[in-house]
Amino acid sequence: MVKMRKAGWDSDVTGLPIDRGYAWVIAFSCLFCNLLSLGVQRAYGILFVEFLRMFQMSAGVTAVILSAQSAVTSIAALLTQTVVLSFLSVRQTVVMGGFLGGLGLILSYFAESIYMLYFTISVLVGLSLAMILGPAVVIVGMYFEKRRSLASAIATLGGNLGSTIMPIFAQELIDEYGGRSALLLLGGTCLNVMVGGLLLRPLHLNKRRRYKTESRPEGTFSGGETTATIAKDFSNHQDEVEQSDKLLPQRKDPAPAVFTG
Secondary structure, three states: OOEEEEOOEEEEOOOOOOOOOHHHHHHHHHHHHHHHHHHHHHOHHHHHHHHHHHHOOOHHHHHHHHHHHHHHHHHHHHHHHHHHHHHOOHHHHHHHHHHHHHHHHHHHOOOOOHHHHHHHHHHHHHHHHHHHHHHHHHHHHHHOOOOHHHHHHHHHHHHHHHHHHHHHHHHHHHHHHOHHHHHHHHHHHHOOHHHHHHOOOOHHHHHHHHHHHHOOOOOEOOOOOEHHHHHHHHHHHHHHHHHHHHHOOOOOOOOOOOOOO
16 A cells, blocks of 8 residues: 655555656656756856856856855755745745746846845845755655656756756857846746646645545535435425325316307
8 A cells, every 4th residue: 555654644645646647747847847947057157157257256256156056055955845845835835946046037137246146146046946956856755656766867857957958058048148138038947947836736635636535425416415315305396296286276177168050
């Protein structure tokens, strides 16, 4: 019997989409979210050179952006796993993370100094990564038991694909539109993580639907009426109709008219 281990208690999840059906939608949604979020992070190697040109600061000051982002991501990941997921579902957390990541990159378009990037990229995008990567691992473990290793490999593949694709994509954006416009377009791309996050349906919602269906007794209709109740009401209605017919006066047809010649 398949079990779900969550918050220290075991719950029977037999009949739920474990290792089948919607579970594969979860796996590929996590792949999509990891592709965009980790891919944009890997693209900072390309953006680093553009930041040097845009703000005319030293390499050491510019490198603080990525160093601070790594620190924010590490601390926020701990808080996300222990605190945030206690109050929010994985779906809500990932959607919020996608929004923060896109917002941080879009605000970077308006940055007048490199110190503003310490907030937009180091803090906002760092929080975004923590709210996407960790919960994606959690929900894959909830939807998969026997094929968990395969599903985890599929979800992790997104980060590797993003590391290959997104730097090339960022370089093309910089060559075509410039550094600031590239940040704006990358922010819009990162907002698509919200779409993947909306597909991360919490497992307990499937369980609630199954229990609601199974709790209905056999022969019970959606309104809560049973077949026996309906048959009894119909019988009572028939009796009332018969009694009404007895109370009505009997109508006599008039005698036919006779004509004589």
